[in-house]
Each structure stands twice: as C-alpha cells, then as structure tokens.
Amino acid sequence: MNKLNLSRRTFLKYAGMTALTVSLPGYKYADIPGSKKGKIGIQLYTVRNEMEKNFDRAISKIAEIGYEGVETYFLPNNISIKRVAKSLQNNNLEVFSMHCELPEENQKTVLLKMAEVYKAKYAVFHGWPEDEKYKSLDALKNTVERFNNAAAFCKTNGLKFGLHNHWWEFEKFNNIIPFYYLKENLDPEIIFEIDVYWTKTAGLDPAKVVGDFGKRAPLLHIKDGPATTGKPVHQQTVLGEGSINIPSIVAAANGNTEWMVVEFDESKSDIYDAIRGSYNYLKENDLGEVKKTLFR
Numbered sequence: 249m250n251k252l253n254l255s256r257r258t259f260l261k262y263a264g265m266t267a268l269t270v271s272l273p274g275y276k277y278a279d280i281p282g283s284k285k286g287k288i289g290i291q292l293y294t295v296r297n298e299m300e301k302n303f304d305r306a307i308s309k310i311a312e313i314g315y316e317g318v319e320t321y322f323l324p325n326n327i328s329i330k331r332v333a334k335s336l337q338n339n340n341l342e343v344f345s346m347h348c349e350l351p352e353e354n355q356k357t358v359l360l361k362m363a364e365v366y367k368a369k370y371a372v373f374h375g376w377p378e379d380e381k382y383k384s385l386d387a388l389k390n391t392v393e394r395f396n397n398a399a400a401f402c403k404t405n406g407l408k409f410g411l412h413n414h415w416w417e418f419e420k421f422n423n424i425i426p427f428y429y430l431k432e433n434l435d436p437e438i439i440f441e442i443d444v445y446w447t448k449t450a451g452l453d454p455a456k457v458v459g460d461f462g463k464r465a466p467l468l469h470i471k472d473g474p475a476t477t478g479k480p481v482h483q484q485t486v487l488g489e490g491s492i493n494i495p496s497i498v499a500a501a502n503g504n505t506e507w508m509v510v511e512f513d514e515s516k517s518d519i520y521d522a523i524r525g526s527y528n529y530l531k532e533n534d535l536g537e538v539k540k541t542l543f544r
Contacts, residue, residue: 284503284537285498285503285505285508285534285535285536285537286468286501286505286506286507286508286536286537287316287317287344287506287507287508287536287537288314288315288316288507288508288510288527288530288531288536288537288538289315289316289317289318289319289342289344289345289507289508289509289510290310290315290317290318290319290509290510290511290523291318291319291321291347291469291509291510291511292318292319292320292321292332293321293347293511293513294510294511294512294519294523295309295310295519295523296321296324297519298519298520299323299324299327300324300326300327303327303331303335304335307332307335307336307339307341308339309520310339310341310523311339311340311341313520313523313524313527314527314531314538314539315341315510315523315527316341316342316539317341317342317343317344317507318336318341318342318343318344319343319344319345319346319347319372319467319507319509320332320343320345320346320347320362320366320368321347321374322347329361329362329365329366330365332366333365333366343366343367343368344368344369344370344467344506344507345368345369345370345371345372345410345441345467345507345509346359346362346363346366346368346370346371346372347372347373347374347412348362348371348372348373348374349373349374350373350394350395350398351371351398351401351402352394352397352398356401359371359402359407360405363405363406363407368407369407369408370407370408370409370410370439370441370467371402371407371408371409371410372409372410372411372412372441372467373395373398373409373410373411373412374412375411375412375413375414375417376414378414378416381394382416382417382419382421382426383421384421385422385424388424388426388429388430388433391430392430392433392434395409395411395430395434395435395438396434396435396438399434399435399437399438400435403437408437408439409437409438409439410438410439410440410441410467411427411430411438411439411440411441412441412443412469413427413440413441413442413443413446413447414443414446415446415447415449415450415477416450417450418446418447418450418451418452418457419450419451427440428460431460431461431464436464438464439464439465439466439467440461440464440465440467441465441467441468441469441509442454442457442458442461442465442467442468442469443468443469443471443511444457444458444468444469444470444471444492444494444497445469445470445471445472445473445475445484445492446469446475448475448491448492449475449476449477449481454492454493454496454497455493455496455497455499455500456500458497458500458501459500459501459502462502462504463504465501465504465505466504466505466506466507467505467506467507467509468497468501468505468507468508468509469509469511470487470492470494470497470508470509470510470511470526470530471484471487471492471510471511471512471513471526472484472485472486472487472488472489472490472491472492472494472526473485473490473491473492474490474491475490475491475492482513482514483513483514483515483516484511484512484513484514484515484522485515485516485522486517486521486522486525486526486529487510487525487526487529487530488529488533494529494530494533494535495533495535498535498536508530508535508536510523510526510527510530
C-alpha cells in the first residue's frame, strides 16, 4: 500500500492501531516498525584485559549480555584475527567496523587482511595519538589529502573509510574546529564515528555535534563519565551514571545511527558488570535497537 494514497479514515485506523499497540504492557517504542535506532555494539578494546585472560569467555559474555556486533581493535600478539573471527561467528556477533591505521604503505596489506577475515563494512582510523595533523591550516589541508587517499583505497577494496575522534579533533584553533573542517572538505563518502564522551570533554555539546554531522555519523561511540580533562578522564561509568545526556544524543541523531558502540577505556567496577549495565540502560530506555518481538 502506498502510504501517500491513504485516505483520512484509513490513516486514522492505522494510527489508532499503533496507539493501542504501544499501550500494551511490555511493548516499547523501539518495537514499532520504522522507529529506527542504532543496533547496540561494543568496541572490543573495552574487554582487552579479559580477552587476554580468557578469550572465549570474553566473547561469549558479550553475546550473552545481548550485544549484536563488535568493533575490532589491535589485538594482542597471542590472539590471531582468524581466531577472533571464528569465535565471533560462533557467538552470532557481527563485525561491523574495524579500527585501523591509515592504509598507507605496508598498512594497506594489514587492512586488506583484516577485511578479508572480518568482512566488516567500515574501516575506521582510530585517530590516536594526538599529533600535528590538526594544529594548523596547512597541516589540515595535508590531512585532508591523506584521508581522501585512504578513502579512495578503501572504496576500491569494498570498504567505507571513517574517522574516530578524541577531544583534540574538536579543540578550536584560529576559529577552526578540525572535525568540522574535515566534514566540509573531505570526500563526502567518508564517515565520522563520533565519540560523544570525548566531544563533551572538548567542551562541545555532543547532541549538537551529532545533529550537525547527521548522516555522516552512522557510528557513535557511547560512553559516560566525568568528561573533563585530567587524570580521571579515561575512567568511564555505566551509561546513565555520568555527565552525558544520552537521550538527547539519540534524539539529535534523528535515525541516522547504524550502531551505538559501547566503550570503556577504564572502569572502576567489574568490566562485565559495566558493559551489562550499559547495555541494559540502552535497552530499558529504548535508546538502542534490540532483537524485537511484537508481544512479550
């Protein structure tokens, strides 16, 4: 049925059915077809210590909690990408993104090997550490060229190239905010993985940034905590217990988010408790897409 041709009576009928369904116990807004929210994934860096201690348990725990996909990071030498891919497959976890070095020189081969094994859609430059590439206009222009070359290489090999931020990509110099400059000057097919925690650490409103980047930001790093510079900046809290207004961010994304990527750099509490609490926060507040059934 073409919804553009619905009569007023038919429209009211469907609207009434929707209202009734939403009112049923146990039914949530996220269950309504068309209410698009990002799937809930996790950056594997979050459980790096647990993977080193007991790799298989770490992966199974992620799946058990309810996460549907992962973003990879640079693994310890004793864990091969093939082993990771096999375990993820056994636990029905999708690799939707890979953090990578810029595909330049020998790193091109490394990225292509990861892509072959993981079969991920996105190759995201992690952006670490802070260096000179955002410190002047000339440096930014050179950075644009490098990133465009990286994107062209990725596109040729069936990947979409993206950029992840920390706080320095949003620190202004000469009235220029580097990530906004990149948004306006890079190949428009390059995507941005906005880390909402680091964005606030830089002094910006994460919801505004996510709204400004719109469709260019299909991946969001979702974490919570003090979001202030200084020693505790890398120690995050369970989602909903810190300073980040996550509902406002989801609203500002306006349905453009493909994946909400939970990440902890460090956590005071047990990391499994922290990632379970964060998943439950997103699920219980209808802030991320979960596997849906009409009646529960």
